[in-house]
Amino acid sequence: MASEEPAKQDADLQQFVDHFLDPGHNDAGKYRKGVERLREAAVNHRKSPLVLPWLNEQSQQMAYYVIPRRRDQLTAVRDLLVAFLGPSLAKYGYDVPSMLDKPHEAPVRERYGAGNVFIIAATYDMTERRRLRTALERMVDVVERSPVRAWSAPKPLGRLLADFEAALLSGAPQVSAAILQQLDLQGGLSAANVKHLKIRLLAAQGRANDLLSLPGLREVLLQDPPLLVKDLVLSALYATRIEPALTAGDLAGAVKALTAPDSNFSLLSDGDLMAYSDQAVTALLVGTYGRGETEELSRSIACLYAEGRGETVPDALASYLQLLESALTPSESVDPASAAVEASADLEDIPATVSLTTWGEVIRAVTQNEKEAFDLCRKLDVRRGGAPIQLEMTSDSELARIFANLSDAEYESVWQYALGPFLQELTRAELYYRQTLTTVMRSIVNQRCDPANLAVLDLLLELFLRTAPDALEYSEFLEQMSVGFDQWVAPETAGQALDFVDRLAAFASPVPDARVQTAQLLLGPLFSQSQRLDSAYLSTARSLTQELALGLEWPERTPAQEDGEAVDVGPAQILVYGLDEGVLQRVQKHITQQHPSVRVVLSAEKVATKQLKEAARNSDFSVMITQCAAHAATNCIAQYAKKVVYPRGAGSASVTHAAITALHERAVEQQDVSAGKR
Incomplete structure (x- = not known):
């Protein structure tokens, strides 16, 4: 019986491949000679990914579907595509999986799942198509003949979580999505915790509808998730259902939206109001009104006004409060100050008396695994869009010493929990912490050059340049940052490298020679492989070269040299x-x-x-x-x-x-x- 199972799997795979290449819906199947080698590899190989061509002769669109044989090979297949194709042969699709949303992709999605397949779009040029097919055929042959090996050493769970947070902070959602996928495949997190991270990613992208329709959301909320998760779901409810109704003056409609069975609001309506962000607060107020809890509503609104957050109260509810207070006897009236004191005593996440008052104390407490520090960092994250939580700023020199003396384990903990809120505070308050930023930058440059680190390094460079450093500070920062350029600058990372150069060009330089030297170190590897850059990157590189007078002669791309860019984008x-x-x-x-x-x-x-x-x-x-x-x-x-x-x-x-x-x-x-x- 055991031998029958592999035979059945082989038959199923053969049937899937034959169906995909059926000439009735895939014109690539008409050209047996062109697809036979990839067809045989897909059916008979065991290690190499499936590579299946797809062609629509009417639109002349052609693509190759590259499918890992196992979900845990997704990252390895991406690395293979970068190595064998990269931007030289495939401009798009080789480094990010597709969501498979077209009708003809339904069988692939059903068998392998959305987000687990790469789609390499071919150009209209026949010569380029042959080069692409040859590279893919070479890839599957090399992989199949290679000895069995582990494609990559799994990263520690803590490092992946830290990188996920860092990528979110630095505006690299695709990096966060890739790390989340790796976390899911590698294991170590519960299904609920993976969902928590997915909710964070969707919220960062503003995808409120996708967040509310996330499979298993109700089960996550039934397990009493962290405050941040509740806040993000409430904010999504506000954006999609409450805000449109309130804008139209339809308070009853807002209440109805919250009472709908699929809103899950009943699982979110507990907890301290003042700990939430502004959007979540408005959603909770509407819910309190809908339940008819007039005294609670009155106290909450009074507390919000006392705390300087009165703008979160919808006009319809502010008017309702005035009517309510006029009906109360003097002994029943609500005093805003006393309401604020009463509410602060009920805080669940932060004690009424907070012992951590400076960023230096917070960083030290995080390294010592103190719960109060973790809770405060989470609350800072929740409230980033609402009223700020004031922390005194430790002096630049003292904070730099704290970061410099962290052990590897302590640094990982700070990276995961405290670095994001700290850098957000620097961004908001326009505080100038040159020594601290330089110390953090050194730790990144000396450790590794993965996408999450590069995204944070770009943010650190921006924050440092904002401080208007003097000539010595400027030169030292750029010199130390330049140490690792040769380890990561390549056509595959052209966007990050050009971002760095653009940062340098955007700010006044106290040492123009240092700026020019750093820009040349960044652009040099790209210039030597400029034929692998698309016209958008080339145009940006050309513009930056002229702005900084770098003297590099970048090639011009003609319409015949790059398919898909000959079109006029029009108005x-x-x-x-x-x-x-x-x-x-x-x-x-x-x-x-x-x-x-x-x-x-x-x-x-x-x-x-x-x-x-x-x-x-x-x-x-x-x-x-x-x-x-x-x-x-x-x-x-x-x-x-x-x-x-x-x-x-x-x-x-x-x-x-x-x-x-x-x-x-x-x-x-x-x-x-x-x-x-x-």
Whole structure:
């Protein structure tokens, strides 16, 4: 019986491959000679991934579906595609799995699951198509002949969790998604904890609808998840169901939305009101009103006003409070100050008397695994979009000494729990901690150069340059940061490298020679392999070279050299959202230089304003920089935008590349529609 099971699996695989390559719905199946080698490898190989071609002759669109044979091989297959194809032969799809949302992809999705398959789009040029097919055939042959090996040593669980948080903080949602996938495959976390991280990722991207429809959400909430998870779900409910009703003046409609069976609001309505972010607070107030708990509603609103958070109270409920208070006897009236004291005594997450008053104390407490420090860091994260929680700032020199004396284990703990809230505080308060930033930067440069670290390093560079360092500080920071450039700068990381150069160009330099030298170290490896860069990156590199007078002659890309970029993007309007207005201005400059007919609307709003809604609604697509973004704004954009594009980093080069790529894809789609190919 045991021998029958592999035979059945082989038959199932043969049937799947034959169905996929059936000429009735896949024109690639008509060309037996062109697909036979990959067909045989898909059925007979055991180690190499499946590579299946797909062709639509009417639209002349061709792609290769690269499918890992096991889910735990996803990262290894991605590395193989980067090595064998990279940006030289495949501009897109080789490093990020597809969600498989097209009708003909249903069998693949059912068998292998969404998010576990890479789709390599081929160009229209026949020579380039042959090169791509040859590279893929070579890849499967090499992998199949290679000795059995472990593709990568699994990272420690704590490191993966720390990297996930770091990538979220630094505006690299694709990196966070890849780390989350690795966490899920590697194991070590409960299913509920994996869901918690998924909720965090969806919230950071403003995908409130996807968050509320997440499979297993109700089961997660039944297990009384951490405050942050509850806050994110409440904020999603506010963005998708409550805010539209309140904007229309329909308080009853907002209440009805919360009482719907699929809202799960009944599992979220407990806990301390003042510990939540502004959007979550508004949702809880509407829920309290809907339950008819008038005295509780009155005390809560009074407390919010006493704490300076009265803007979270909807107008309809503020008016209701006035009517309620007029009906109370003097002995029953609510005093805001006493209500605030009473509420503060009920805090679940932070004791009424907090012993941690400075960032230095918080960092030390985190290294000693003190629960109070972890709880405070979580609360700082929850409230990042609401009223700030004041902590005194330790002196720069003392905090730098604390970071410098951390052991590896202590640093990992600080990275996971405290570094994000600390850097967010620096971003908000515009505090100047040059020595501390330099110390943290050294620890990153000397450890590793993975995507999460590069994203944080970009944020550290931005925060350091904001402090207007003197000549010595500037030179030392750039010199130490440059130590690891040769370990990671390559065409595959062109976006990160160009982001760094753009940061240098955006700020005044006290030592122009140091800036030029650092920029040349970053651009040198890209210049030597410029034929592997697409035109969007080349254009940005050319612009930065001219701005900094670097003397590099980047090649021009002609329409014949790069398929998909010969189209005229035509007039369009796009919204670019982020909190760093300097980055937004440079993105606007880069895009309009390349495509003058494109109107770029910028927004750095922290709340869901009428102007932000209109900009998202009227734009062809929106580009969202998630770095330190406020959930109120990101949820608003995702609700009203026709399409949302997420750049791979928070720097202007990455954002510009994401926008221009989306413009080209839109132009190709419009051409196909006008030609009757879709």
